[in-house]
Amino acid sequence: MTTTDSSLEAFRQELTEWLQANCPASVLKGAEAQPTEAERNAWLEAFAGRGYTTPTWPKEYGGGGLSKEETKVLHQEVARTASYMPIVSFFGTAMLGPVLLEFANEEQKQEHLPKITRGEINWCQGYSEPGSGSDLASLQTRAVREGDQYLINGSKIWTTGADQADWIFCLVRTDTEVPKHDGISFILFDMHQPGVTISPIPLISGASDFCQVFFEDVKAEARNLVGTLNGGWTIAKRLLQHERQMLSAGPAAGDEGASRPKKGASAKPKAPKSMLAETARRYLTDQGEQLAEPALRDRIVQYELDSLCLGLSLKRSGQQARAGQGPGAATSMFKLYASELNKRRSEILMSVRGADGLGWSGDAFAPIDLFETRGWLRSKGNSIEGGTSEVQLNVIAKRVLGLPD
Amino acid sequence: MSLVLTEEQELLKETAAEFLREHAPVTHLRELRDCEDAVGFSKKLWKEMAALGWAGIPFEEAFGGADLGLAELGVVLEECGRTLAPYPFLSTVVMGGGVVAAAGSDAQKQAILPGVCAGDTILALAFQETGRFSPYAISTKAEAASGGFKLSGEKVFVFDGHVADHLIVAARTSGVAGDRDGLTLFLVDAGTEGCDVTRTNTIDSRNTARVQLSGVAVGSDAVLGEIGAGADLLDRTFDRATAALSAELVGISTEVFERTVTYLKTREQFGVLIGTFQALKHRAAEMFCQVELSQAVALDALRALDEDRPGTSRLVSAAKARCSDTASLVTCEGLQMHGGIGMTDEEEIGLFLKRAKVAELSLGDAAYHRDRFARLTGF
Ligand SMILES: Cc1cc2nc3c(=O)[nH]c(=O)nc-3n(C[C@H](O)[C@H](O)[C@H](O)COP(=O)(O)OP(=O)(O)OC[C@H]3O[C@@H](n4cnc5c(N)ncnc54)[C@H](O)[C@@H]3O)c2cc1C
């Protein structure tokens, strides 16, 4: 869908009026008071009610029905008016939603998409298993048909946010007699039921973002199997491309000081990350106003340049993509580069800050320093989650370059 | 110039490896961390290490020491790196004890060193005031007062400061922060009035403190070495500590490297061991080369200090730069090659990553030491 200049201006006009009327006073830019929980919820509800949490999705499924240009205007106007944009779990909006739009039947779309838009259901991703990480297609979790249901048995691991999730989109084996890729199905089910056991796994950063999940005779309605029986691998791969595209848009791309779109993020605004160059300026020497070590200075500059180039490349690829065309194998390049770059950013921040950045907890360290340091530890997972860097390189070599196995 | 361990050193290495694996394996550090131990290490175990002679390695026999060199201490520290044993070698033996042995009066040596060698006395060198290491960026003031000095200022990142019996404080008797001249070292009883020590929690679950000095009164017999010439002592101490830290980094790298190679030989994906993938094989081979280079330069730096060879400082910087880079490479690659498990607190790789980062950024990181190497080479 494209939009003419005049209709775009009309849209902007209408939108600013709507924002003025619906954005709570405490959320307006420059407001003195912090928004209360209720005001935050009201802001989210109003925003999601217009489908703006998923602006490009069709209106019939709760989306905003906006064109790309209109979405850009939406982001501009919200940034101008409000102190933050309400967001709902990226598992639903950036990963599951797009594949439902492409592969689900009408009934499934009607049931699940509007709830994603409104942030009513928290989703988690049941892909990896203890024995199946990079070799995802070897997964063993079984689903056996019984009447109108499937009975699920097995275990998933590294499942981000499973302990906060209401539903899971899950890869299950529905045929054990065929080659591994041909016996996988993509199914949705409720996590709040007997037989689901969830144990959070603490990360090196101290948080427990991810969990191991066990299924014992867990029930999924047969109508919630998406696409065709045993045809789940195609959907699984498609979803990974959407995931990689989302992961590419991290803080490393352009380093705008924005926080990374965290999977499963709530509507609460997060502390913005500090900018690398800004931090570096804090550690200038008095003499000559340069960082003391030229080697460190050079690393910062290399990072800044690469981040600028990544941001531009992402923009360029966005402009090249024809309307309606989803992400392709090239997303592996962006996922690879963005995650490696974010790791580099965190490493440099550690180097720049020296002992200031070595704190784990306590008020001897500035909160922002503690936050960045935990972020450094968490960043090590960037090149593992969503497919490791090695897997991305393999995808590029095989699918983009056509190199033989 | 030998670049291999002597027979006695090999023996020491075996003893240390065996002792630490039994009494201070990585789980020991984890336990101390999880129960938020107030000391951060076991004083009883430190006494046992002292009984084995390790706390007295570089000190004269007259004080209860073994009269050996940094090379021997490096052997023990390398093994500490392999098990992440959080014991006060750097603070008490290399830095604090080193300053007293080099510049203390007979009375000061008598008062301090026997306790150090016996594992009873803990020392800490309070020098750092800035985030990034900068040796003479010291503003803490030492003002002449009746019968001695008054010390005022704030120190950060003081290794083992929270359990030290005595602090060795670097302060200014003249000049301004950044000047090499005008620094003086003082031996301060940690219980002295006005001396406020707070433990800080760092990522490696080891022991550092902030020290606030508010007009701490010391006598003139607290001065270590010459007034105003403390930078010479600091330089010497930093070099020795930096080389010792390099040995610990070598231990960390070697251990993580070996564990990672073992993992490549155990974990299967796509129906084969992940070690069959050339993408990982080559990087493991590359790590092997880096670890070998680090072992050689760390050992030579320690030997050069023992032999007082010309050009030693330059070699020390080469060692710290190389060993920091290697440890950073190996811990990051090790984590990556473990996949999701590597990100868990339960897997020990993360503990090595955290300690390696602290050691890397302490006493000057690779960038600092490459720059220093260039300056000492004359460009
Ligand atoms: C923070 C975080 C969040 C996560 N969230 C989720 C989630 O929400 N849901 C979910 O399902 N999963 C999640 N994961 C799991 C993630 O997708 C897997 O960890 C990842 O796919 C790697 O699998 P593995 O851990 O089994 O490692 P392995 O596959 O065992 O890999 C070990 C090492 O071998 C390498 N390797 C494997 N195969 C090859 C090859 N052919 N060539 C070269 N090298 C190879 C890998 O790159 C890696 O370095 C998350 C992981 C992390 C770290």
Ligand SMILES: Cc1cc2nc3c(=O)[nH]c(=O)nc-3n(C[C@H](O)[C@H](O)[C@H](O)COP(=O)(O)OP(=O)(O)OC[C@H]3O[C@@H](n4cnc5c(N)ncnc54)[C@H](O)[C@@H]3O)c2cc1C
């Ligand atoms: C200056 C020079 C002097 C030489 N002198 C001699 C000599 O005195 N006597 C003699 O017999 N030969 C000599 N050689 C030849 C040399 O040994 C070969 O060029 C070399 O073994 C590579 O073989 P190739 O040229 O057939 O390249 P290929 O084997 O075709 O390699 C092409 C590329 O593929 C890579 N490659 C190949 N196999 C693998 C693999 N398994 N994994 C990853 N990458 C791989 C290579 O590294 C290379 O980049 C010399 C070569 C040079 C450049």
